Amino acid sequence: MIVELISVGTEILLGNIVNTNAAYLSEQCALAGLSCYFQSVVGDNEERLSMTLKCAMERSDIVILSGGLGPTEDDLTKEVAAKVCGRKLVTNDMWMERISEFFAARNITPTENNWKQAMVPKGAIVLDNPNGTAPGLIMEEKNAKVILLPGPPNELIPMFEASVRPYLEELTPGALYSQTVKICGQGESAVETAIKDLIDAQTNPTLATYAKTGEVHIRVTASAETVKEAKKLTKPVVKELKARFGADVYTTEEEVTLEKAVEDLLLANKLTMTCAESCTGGLLSARLVNIPGASEVFKSGLVTYSNKAKRKYLGVKKGTLQKYGPVSKQIAEEMVKGAAAASKCDVAVSITGIAGPDGGTKEKPVGLVYIGCSVKGKVTVKEYHFSGSRAKVRDSAVAAALTLVRRCILEYISDLTFRKKS
């Protein structure tokens, strides 16, 4: 079944608010096994709203409108939808009562226009709204089901969960299940090329790639009679992707981020971590601390932006700074060794680079970054070239650092198990 979303509100067209309702409803509809091909936003304007609704009812089975159910003059979603569906607005006694109760409870006398909210299209299914005075509405037309929801998320979400989701589940026969394979340290086109055959052959499940900074996510989505069956269909594809990308797959869990994967790895191996940052200025530490419970593994970080700070906190040598400059393989190495020594942490990461926009030279252009990683004394330093704005270079450096530290820890573990074996 095909669902279409129409968000009503001039404040969205003006960019005063971000349309998070659409994101919520899209995700919920996908989970309910509905295909969403179109979403649109229109202002509180009768002609344009009715044009949009008519078009949606022609091409989709279910149309969900959100917003414009308020008591004010410019709220006209209900009036327009009723007109398009050829239904009169009639007073709903139950809702009249709800409104009186709502205001009585707040010791407010309702204004004239509040009663407007008790008017509902003839024969419409009325959905309860425990958090507001606008009822939700469902009109079952021949060609499409038209669902009206209030705009405020704190009214829309509970109403969707209590009334709309069960309604949709009754309508939809099949189920949809999707799983995301998250890859670090590879570019989107490289990933695309590596799975071109799978994409070309895809039917059910389908594959889609999403590029993130320093990461690529592949979403595998299957549809079937039940979620259980859909899940079963995705399994072999996810397994194949894991086989193709090996250790670069850092998770297949929706909620696990790259920094979470690194911290889980540290925790599982009882390792602690520190970092010494120059051009990223604390971004790596901040990402690690994003994760609740980070304190188990992340102990401290040093933002050694000036050379003086590099020397004071990390014991970087004056001679090395003079000979190679602060952005060099040698300094990244001294930084990471210094951070490991000062913090006594098992794992240390250092980042030094030229984030730009200024400060680049022919030999050392903007975007040149050196990242050092030390795991139990084993030091690795890599050179990177990132492009884009100052912010982009710094974000890329942080993602690369997380990718590098993850790889170094994995190597350390495999060496360890190897040594144990032999």
Next chain:
Amino acid sequence: MIVELISVGTEILLGNIVNTNAAYLSEQCALAGLSCYFQSVVGDNEERLSMTLKCAMERSDIVILSGGLGPTEDDLTKEVAAKVCGRKLVTNDMWMERISEFFAARNITPTENNWKQAMVPKGAIVLDNPNGTAPGLIMEEKNAKVILLPGPPNELIPMFEASVRPYLEELTPGALYSQTVKICGQGESAVETAIKDLIDAQTNPTLATYAKTGEVHIRVTASAETVKEAKKLTKPVVKELKARFGADVYTTEEEVTLEKAVEDLLLANKLTMTCAESCTGGLLSARLVNIPGASEVFKSGLVTYSNKAKRKYLGVKKGTLQKYGPVSKQIAEEMVKGAAAASKCDVAVSITGIAGPDGGTKEKPVGLVYIGCSVKGKVTVKEYHFSGSRAKVRDSAVAAALTLVRRCILEYISDLTFRKKS
């Protein structure tokens, strides 16, 4: 002139990402004096995309599409738009070079599909993309101008500002000028109450308030024949706002952020700064380093997440930790004093708090944060109570720290000038 937005991407239809590009573009178009009546979202599907584009070109003067310009199989916005506009795709030599350089700089050999991005519709205006490999494109058709932008915000926003905004300004008759008065340390409702009379009386210029974390921005927008005249209309209103909010107005310049205002203040007074962060884990340092040239004033930062690190790097006393706990006025004070002493910087800031979701108690709930500030030895410590998610609490703490350090420096300066006078 009427503009219409089309966001292309299955990930939006699936609710995997929130459509922030649409909010950004809506706001920018409104500022450029364009009316936006429709926005839509379609997936990476030729038939539906071309249907949507054709419809948009009939009812709007300008159509801005975002997303689907990537190198992968399912990116087909450019191909579909060219087809709808009846244009062939031709190789753009300049962009071929750009792509080779982009990959050469990274020592990566581009894959076959990368070159797809150098194909542009015949006769299209090519917009530079310093942050990616997809060029922006403008096709000037008889009935409408069709503008194609890449989906990633870090590519779309810089491209809009550098190339699209000037292009739109040339198209729109009359002139619009807006200036933003940025206020820190006051809540949105307090600000709105303070200017209710101005909002009620507004005609031209108009006022709009935008709540940001720890800040409120008031945008004053005037329309006139020329920018010069529009500018003239905004002046008295901006002056009035400055008078009402006094020192809480940290800038009236679009590009100046709170951290930039703080660094300008430091630079103007030849002061250096450091910070010691616990719950914010480097976010404050990272925001300060966001600003190019930060190294002039920001020297180092310490992320002392563990108690051990607080003691080692900041000389926080074991007894104080045991008696008052790491989240206390006393520790914030010892942290800031320790940071100032260790770094020898003129200004130091410390942050310690409970970001949640766990770790809160009845006495010390989640959201409790202490921020310390030391300017030339004069120490101030304040207690804050923030609400929301872990991320929200941390962002609020960083904004509050920037607000506090700004106030302390301003006090220091006024004391100084006072002492000089007397």
